[in-house]
Amino acid sequence: MKIKKKSGIIVEFDNTKLIASLINSGASITVAKRILNEIQPQLYNGITSKKVYALAFQKLKSVSHANAARYSLKNGIFALGPAGFYFEKFIARIFEVQGYDVITNLFLEGKCVSHELDVLVKKDNHVSMVECKFHSSQDAKTDVKVPMYILSRFNDLNKKSYTIFKKEEQITNCWLVTNSKFTSEAIKFAECSGLKLLSWDHPFQNGIKNIVNHYNIYPITCLTTLTAAEKELLLLQDMLTVYDLMHFEDSFEKLKLSENRMKRIKEECNQLLNR
């Protein structure tokens, strides 16, 4: 059977990829195989990969909300938009769980012009600037112009010293982070110029999806038991991650939930955090 990928390319449907993706979300191999069997009658030649994903997601949700939340992580990160604001805060958290000190939204005066910096991080006495590029469309790619202008920003800043984390020091590294993908030219230019890149699946096995799964730092936007309006209310209170939600219990208050819903939401959160 043939399926149509997001890029429009038609490829042979690969059972094992779907099973791997389900297992990666926490489903057992038995459950993954059962889901595949259950959706099989609904598949047809030329179906889009997005539709296959949606069918599997529906089934997975009926088995375990937490597994479905993991499965929808990518959409959950897109749901931090449409502005880049919450994505920047989420990326700051991603560095924080890896042992960095972090500061967000800082204005610094460069050699030529002043800059608003999304995130600044420090670890092992090295200060890095982290520039975030949020795309609301799943198809958008970060092209070579972005690392090119970010490199000029970095070069405009790295000649001077700033007091960012208590003592005066220089910015020695620069990260470029996106929720979508980089073009191959963007990767080539960034690597050749000494910029560090982070995207959904880059670097290989160390992209955002890997870090999130490794540190269990799920954005609340991937929870399947909350409505979009409830998520928005939580984000407004700076409740960005499932971990935050479970550790600052006051945050639930504004949602005015029934005991029954509260129980289901906490169950999904706990399953996500204690895999």
Added chain:
Amino acid sequence: MKIKKKSGIIVEFDNTKLIASLINSGASITVAKRILNEIQPQLYNGITSKKVYALAFQKLKSVSHANAARYSLKNGIFALGPAGFYFEKFIARIFEVQGYDVITNLFLEGKCVSHELDVLVKKDNHVSMVECKFHSSQDAKTDVKVPMYILSRFNDLNKKSYTIFKKEEQITNCWLVTNSKFTSEAIKFAECSGLKLLSWDHPFQNGIKNIVNHYNIYPITCLTTLTAAEKELLLLQDMLTVYDLMHFEDSFEKLKLSENRMKRIKEECNQLLNR
């Protein structure tokens, strides 16, 4: 009387500015004053500056097509779009009339990635790259990110030598050209970083409008005696400027014009070239 500028700002209507602009297009002071008198009854409080300009243009056209063509030069350059292709060719011509050797659309391999360069120019043994940024909207401005990524392109290219104009040499300068305006931050960054800028009115008294008027290098798109379809047909044949049009007479052939129209068009062209 108040008028509304393109930016939305309301200002007092300034007679002298309109007169200066008409004189600048080749009208005598007597004609300019007469036009002002003639449009006066049609002006009203809160009229847009665009409407005032259009009324004056109509009157000017009835006096002299060539003066009207000069008056509509800015629109004529916008009419080279919507793609940036003809604008790049026109900018190459702008350098050519100033004594530069020029080459357009060249691929060069930089230190990190390969680049498609719009225009390369050479004068006094210095090779410069010229990057063109065409905007189809009159309100669009070229912001600071553009000189930032252009600087990175330049730095990726200026370490190597290339055989562009016969002998092997390095690119030592970089121009950024736009048909619209630069933001103040873009100008600040470019000047501080050693990039040269050219826009409609930048550098002051040496912008595109000044060069065009000084060298009489009018794009055919500002002629008032040709239709849009006829202009398109001429551009397709690489007839970019009024000078070209008058020096390669074959170019008129495809237009299949009546003797009478041909006479009027040539009249406008001659008036533009022999001011």
